[in-house]
Amino acid sequence: MNGMHLLDITKELQAEPIRKGFGRGLLKAGELDERVVAACADLTDSTQMSLFKGKFPDRFVEIGVAEQNLATVGSGLAAMGKVPFVSSYAAFSPGRNWEQIRTTICLNDRPVKIVGSHAGVSVGPDGATHQMLEDIALMRVLPNMVVIVPGDSTEAEKATLAIAKDGRPTYLRLAREATPIITSVDTPFEIGRAYVFMPGTDVTICTTGTMTYQALLAAEQLYKDGIDAEVVHIPTIKPLDAATILASVRKTGCVITAEEGQAAAGLGGAIAELLGDEYPVPIHRIGMKDRFGESGEPDELLEHFGLDAKHIRLAAHHVTERKK
């Protein structure tokens, strides 16, 4: 498919939690570079740091339930030339420790890799407190910060290896639930690049994280509806790949954004800012609309909050009407 080496989404796909790819990637990064160290706030298995901890116990720091300390110990480790990965649930890190990240990591320019797992409403039954929706917004406004949201576990593994080699502070956002694996080992991934996962001419669907699979499903259905959608997968929300996005939008003339988080100031915000400055066109942002989640099964919640292929398809009909 378009040189992207994607798997065929019309067939049965394997599914795996995105965080599993992070766990494998961190282990490999640790094997490749002894400067890579890890710290966790009492969620070592959940965030999949246990693989690294098992192999490199002397390079792992158990912080306890203390996310402010997690970020700042990470800053100290980085001060000594380490490449620290610090993990927790996204609701707590970067949810609780934003100021420490701002001052001791971003302003201080220390290459700490903040890994926020269990992001989005698909966390499910744990409910609103644990469904982090504002993390993309919180992290992308920080100068010096790179923001990465992988679309599946295979991409998460590549992203983890890439950020371990990159000298910048980084936020890596992961989801809890099994997500269909749409990319292969040959699918390209570079920090700062967006990828056209499905070419089209009528509408650009900008997606990130778990929503990319939903966008591809929607695009298949839209083709049957007579709308030729282009799916642009955006695993790096900052720095945003403006060239790829603008090239697509200049062709299609309208945009949908889709993310499992607040549509305000997240990916939707980033795209709206870019297009507002460079190329204003009709835009429809799919995401959480200024509200919190609630308990439920992941699939139920995604449907309830309009974060699925069905809603992307509807939005495509609306937004293509608006450009006429």
Add this chain to the structure above:
Amino acid sequence: MTKTYTVKQLEQKANTIREDIIRMLEHAGSGHSAGPLGLADIFTALYFDVLNHDPKRPDWEDRDILLLSNGHCVPVRYATMAEAGYFPKKELLTLRKLGSRLQGHPERLRLPGLESTSGPLGSGLSQAAGIALAMNMDKQFHRHVYVVTGDGELDEGNIWEAIMLTAKYRLSNITAIVDRNNIQIDGPTESVMPLEDLKKKWEAFGWHAIEIDGNDIEAVIDACNMARAITEKPVVILAYTIPGKGVDFMEYDFHWHGTPPNHEQAIKALHELRTLGGKIRSEHE
């Protein structure tokens, strides 16, 4: 750095540093007076006796690391660094001015030798813990980490998270120095948020605690030497200092926490410091 100074010479240096602090703050027109003046003896002891460092090579790989957690007290660090030869003294008068390397709160990327960026309170000790952990991973057992914190700063939860972690990993390569001057912005610490019994609290968290007169340079040096010799657990030095030390009308007055002297006050303060010239301890005891 060769340690060749007598206590008398160090006291004179501390006095010079105090004069520089007054000049800097008056010129800047904003900033904190009480804390930096109170910390002058501790910083003199650190930079001219305790620390292994080299002003000509701020990134020397074998240096000790000094973190200033209470970043608002950075004028004392700037004045001491200039006295030690990190940068020309005339640069002190750029404090808080546009384009200066001497930001109102310390920014590592602007001035070599600052080690970290601080201002928001409570995060210095946890950075020290990360540094100390990395030193242990790399078997750099000859290096030591010092972190200076305020006492009002101990209201922050982050610092108690770090106190627990440092004790857990027995990071005896860390020495924390608490500037126990009993004031914070809203008033005396014990009325804003009581800290006592502070020594027992640190001890209960697994630290060895030493109490000293933080305006006695010799006591600071002795306590730091003792802290470095203790390898069973991390050491905290509770340094009782006089806020505004050396300037009569600033001493003990919490209103001087975040206020600079105006021109007349600066003249008066400098006159006092010059008159006392290295004998300031005896004047107010």
